[in-house]
Amino acid sequence: MGRVGIAIATGAMLIGVLGGCGGGAATAPGSSPAGASAAPGRAPAPAPPTVHTISVKVRGGKASGDTGRVTVPLGTPVVISVSSDVADEIHVHGYDRMVKVPTGSTGSVAFTANKPGTFDVELENAKLALLQLQVG
Ligand SMILES: [Cu+2]
Structure with a gap:
């Protein structure tokens, strides 16, 4: 048992x-x-996306450099640098980024262009259109 x-x-x-x-x-x-x-x-690793740098210079209320329409593929890391002779703010519409530019200096906005469309980039106080960022 x-x-x-x-x-x-x-x-x-x-x-x-x-x-x-x-x-x-x-x-x-x-x-x-x-x-x-x-x-x-x-498996070839996808190359890390290269940063797309956009540079604009503002003197006497006029923008020069990478103005007009700038096209980047969706997902691109973007840096927008603006040098200005007067203090102002860079405004990236659509992405709602605002970055101050001190007098006679340069301000930079860094973000990933992960939203498709066309967006105005403006020097806010001067109401000066710098460029249009086209994503997609
Ligand atoms: Cu604006």
Whole structure:
């Protein structure tokens, strides 16, 4: 009576142990190091997006440089630098970015162009249109 009880209990434990580790986990760890080292060469990693720098100079109320329409692909990191002879603010419409430009200095707005469309970039107080950023 006693022995039979122990045997059944032992069998149940073995089944439990085998069921716990037999789920196919044994094959995965051995193959992964080789696969990991091969991956970078096999899949050409997408090049990190290069920052698109837009530079505008404002003197005597007139903008020069990268004015007009500037087109960038969706997802491009963009830096808009504006140098101005008077203190003002750069306003990137649509992205709602405002950055101050001190007198005779340069202000920079950095953001990712992740919203498609055409957006005005303005020197806010002078109400001077600097450029239109076209994304997409
Ligand atoms: Cu504005």
